[in-house]
Amino acid sequence: MLKLNKLLYYTAPDLVFSDEIAPTDDQRKDLAEAKNAIRDHLREGIAQASVTVLEMPRRIEPRFRTQGSWSYNTCVQPYAMPPQEMDWDFGVYLPVELWEAGGPPHKMAKAYFELVERLLQSLCKAKGWKLVPGKDTCIRVQIAPWAHIDVPLYAAPAAKFVRIRERALAKSATTASVHDSARLLESIDFGEYAEQAWEELDEIVMACRSGQWIKSDPEIVARWFNDKVLLHTEQLRRVCRYAKAWRDKWWTKGGPSSVCLMIAIAQKFEPKSGRDDLALEQAMRTLAGALAGPVRESVIGAEDFNRLDAAERAAATQRASETAEAMQKARMRREDDKQAAVQQLRGELGERVPMRTDLVDADTVAAQVLAVAPAKVAAPVVRATSAG
Numbered sequence: 001m002l003k004l005n006k007l008l009y010y011t012a013p014d015l016v017f018s019d020e021i022a023p024t025d026d027q028r029k030d031l032a033e034a035k036n037a038i039r040d041h042l043r044e045g046i047a048q049a050s051v052t053v054l055e056m057p058r059r060i061e062p063r064f065r066t067q068g069s070w071s072y073n074t075c076v077q078p079y080a081m082p083p084q085e086m087d088w089d090f091g092v093y094l095p096v097e098l099w100e101a102g103g104p105p106h107k108m109a110k111a112y113f114e115l116v117e118r119l120l121q122s123l124c125k126a127k128g129w130k131l132v133p134g135k136d137t138c139i140r141v142q143i144a145p146w147a148h149i150d151v152p153l154y155a156a157p158a159a160k161f162v163r164i165r166e167r168a169l170a171k172s173a174t175t176a177s178v179h180d181s182a183r184l185l186e187s188i189d190f191g192e193y194a195e196q197a198w199e200e201l202d203e204i205v206m207a208c209r210s211g212q213w214i215k216s217d218p219e220i221v222a223r224w225f226n227d228k229v230l231l232h233t234e235q236l237r238r239v240c241r242y243a244k245a246w247r248d249k250w251w252t253k254g255g256p257s258s259v260c261l262m263i264a265i266a267q268k269f270e271p272k273s274g275r276d277d278l279a280l281e282q283a284m285r286t287l288a289g290a291l292a293g294p295v296r297e298s299v300i301g302a303e304d305f306n307r308l309d310a311a312e313r314a315a316a317t318q319r320a321s322e323t324a325e326a327m328q329k330a331r332m333r334r335e336d337d338k339q340a341a342v343q344q345l346r347g348e349l350g351e352r353v354p355m356r357t358d359l360v361d362a363d364t365v366a367a368q369v370l371a372v373a374p375a376k377v378a379a380p381v382v383r384a385t386s387a388g
């Protein structure tokens with residue numbers, strides 16, 4: 001039996017799968033700089049039009065928030081880029097003082113959407129970018145053949161943002177987390193606040209191209225997932241990255257969504273100490289069951305995150321099951337058959353798994369026992385007693 005975990009994650013300077021699928025510094029820089037250009041352009045443009053176009057009582061500057069995979073740090077390089085692309089989800093938040101029952105004035109939604117689209121069109125012309133048409137719930141900016149930035153548009157009560165800024169300033173004085181502002185090139189001075197600062201923002205609506213406001217809480221998935229990471233360790237985050245890279249290898253287009261994979265895996269995740277290979281294999285078995293039907297999480301809402309049709313669900317279920325079986329067979333090989341084991345893993349995850357037999361160790365029963373997280377047992381009830 002073999003241990004394949006070092007092929008996936010290794011703290012030594014060797015480049016392994018987790019390193020190869022991570023965004024490069026240049027990719028991160030290009031996306032963050034494009035995000036900042038969008039932020040600066042919209043910040044001034046929306047403020048100038050807030051009274052004349054949006055009919056607000058005074059000049060209002062928008063706020064901004066990085067969301068999605070860059071927020072909860074599960075972004076990976078796609079397997080085939082292009083046609084697959086990296087994306088950055090960058091929310092624009094409009095502080096609204098005239099908050100009616102259920103949200104801002106109805107007519108503001110269409111005016112808001114059209115204003116931002118015009119502003120982004122002018123920025124695209126200046127930058128050599130292009131807008132991607134047809135999105136109802138966001139505006140997509142194509143910044144390169146390999147990358148785009150999605151800009152969803154939100155509104156929330158203006159009074160809430162005063163407390164958010166106070167919270168952001170307080171948080172900025174504490175130790176930076178894995179989601180720190182430096183990693184995302186964010187700035188409080190430009191209306192960007194770390195995710196913890198937004199906890200009091202409980203009234204949010206999204207503007208649609210159709211001119212409707214719809215209720216939305218874009219951070220509910222992130223909060224739920226980060227709670228799961230705290231419970232199950234950073235291994236959960238790594239395994240979700242591996243699963244996204246696996247999806248990109250087998251589906252050049254389509255396949256299970258990133259959020260669907262993340263929720264399905266996190267719901268039944270069991271940490272395997274020092275054994276990302278075992279954790280990923282188990283995650284694939286979890287996906288084989290979950291992708292056959294709806295993927296829901298009651299804490300998040302009633303939405304089915306499995307957008308695949310019946311035939312696609314069957315194909316995804318089979319693919320996940322075959323990957324789990326292949327990983328198990330690779331682990332079960334003899335110590336003198338390491339090369340075949342590595343090739344088998346590369347067949348499932350792609351050539352970004354290094355062809356390094358020296359990173360494959362022999363497995364033992366004792367190692368398997370140590371990899372299993374200890375069960376959480378409730379403390380026994382100790383009843384009061386008296387002597388004599």
